[in-house]
Amino acid sequence: MTEQTAGIEPRAARVAEAIANQDAFFADSFPGMLGVRIVEAGPGHCVATLEVGSSVKHPGGYAHGGALAGFGDTAAAWATFPTLDEGEFFTTIEFKANFITGVNGGNLRAEATSVHRGRRTMVLEVHVTTDDDERRPVAMMIVTQAILKTPGATGGAEVPPEG
Numbered sequence: 001m002t003e004q005t006a007g008i009e010p011r012a013a014r015v016a017e018a019i020a021n022q023d024a025f026f027a028d029s030f031p032g033m034l035g036v037r038i039v040e041a042g043p044g045h046c047v048a049t050l051e052v053g054s055s056v057k058h059p060g061g062y063a064h065g066g067a068l069a070g071f072g073d074t075a076a077a078w079a080t081f082p083t084l085d086e087g088e089f090f091t092t093i094e095f096k097a098n099f100i101t102g103v104n105g106g107n108l109r110a111e112a113t114s115v116h117r118g119r120r121t122m123v124l125e126v127h128v129t130t131d132d133d134e135r136r137p138v139a140m141m142i143v144t145q146a147i148l149k150t151p152g153a154t155g156g157a158e159v160p161p162e163g
Helices: 012-020 022-026 030-034 065-083
Strands: 037-042 045-051 088-099 107-117 121-130 137-149
Touching: 012 022, 012 037, 012 065, 022 030, 030 065, 037 065, 045 065, 065 088, 065 107, 065 121, 065 137, 107 137
Parallel strands: none
Antiparallel strands: 037 045, 045 107, 088 137, 107 121, 121 137
16 A cells, blocks of 8 residues: 555654554555554654564564564654655665564564654664563664655656656
């Protein structure tokens, strides 16, 4: 599902509405399949949760690294959406993950925070922890987003239309 088909544009002015309607936004998508839940989001910041259930575990019974990476990338995306101006969109261009410990159950929390927002890129740190009183570190990621312009928009990198 895209923001257009969900009827939601998670820009700064409508991020609360996007969070309230995240089930529609995530329908038939990877974050939805994982069970990612956005708790809060705003320009350069996002908190999300994920239950470590069967859909995110590898055959050995622990959270799969790819699922954790998808979780962190989704949190970074929701910290990026609200920073975009009209005519801008983004895509992840670099991603680095350090996995600190394995988890085989419970809930996780991802907190994404922007460390740089320029004209063409945004860099975010994502810390994934257990979502309990201990907040044990599970993974840490650095995500770089390319900030792109739709054809005809001014400034930044322009992307040609599909076709």
